[in-house]
Amino acid sequence: MQLHLPPDISSRLIEALTEAGRREIGGILMGEHVGPDTFVVRDITIQRKGGTFAAFLRAVSEILGPLRAFFDSTKHDYKKFNYLGEWHSHHSFQLHPSSTDHATMCDMIMDPNVGANFVVLLLVKVGSRQNLEAGLTVYQPNKRPYAGNVDM
Numbered sequence: 423m424q425l426h427l428p429p430d431i432s433s434r435l436i437e438a439l440t441e442a443g444r445r446e447i448g449g450i451l452m453g454e455h456v457g458p459d460t461f462v463v464r465d466i467t468i469q470r471k472g473g474t475f476a477a478f479l480r481a482v483s484e485i486l487g488p489l490r491a492f493f494d495s496t497k498h499d500y501k502k503f504n505y506l507g508e509w510h511s512h513h514s515f516q517l518h519p520s521s522t523d524h525a526t527m528c529d530m531i532m533d534p535n536v537g538a539n540f541v542v543l544l545l546v547k548v549g550s551r552q553n554l555e556a557g558l559t560v561y562q563p564n565k566r567p568y569a570g571n572v573d574m
């Protein structure tokens with residue numbers, strides 16, 4: 423999978439990460455399907471990550487509003503514009519999912535209420551040149567997670 427982060431999304435992420443300092447932050451990714459296995463991030467939410475990742479994911483009240491607004495603005499064309507997955511910051515780790523991250527994402531993709539055929543996990547941090555560094559993992563039901571490509 424190829425995931426493109428347009429400049430406005432990258433700069434929002436860099437700004438939020440810089441402001442958050444050592445605090446972990448995260449949110450959801452909303453995107454557009456632009457070609458075979460190729461997606462562009464069109465909008466994100468930014469939340470402070472409180473407690474466990476699972477607890478953070480359940481902060482749905484903060485997520486439903488922006489998601490609904492995204493669906494309204496894209497005329498409910500779910501085939502093209504949809505929820506893509508989650509992102510969060512990894513300041514002190516490599517940009518690979520932790521075992522908790524893996525477990526949470528696997529639970530999510532296997533949840534019939536989510537009903538997605540894939541979800542992505544984007545891990546981000548600010549690099550030494552104030553650039554955005556990102557790692558992408560793709561989860562599908564009953565399949566092994568694999569690393570996707572991020573371009574900016």
Ligand SMILES: [Zn+2]
Nearest residue numbers: 512519520523
């Ligand atoms: Zn993580």
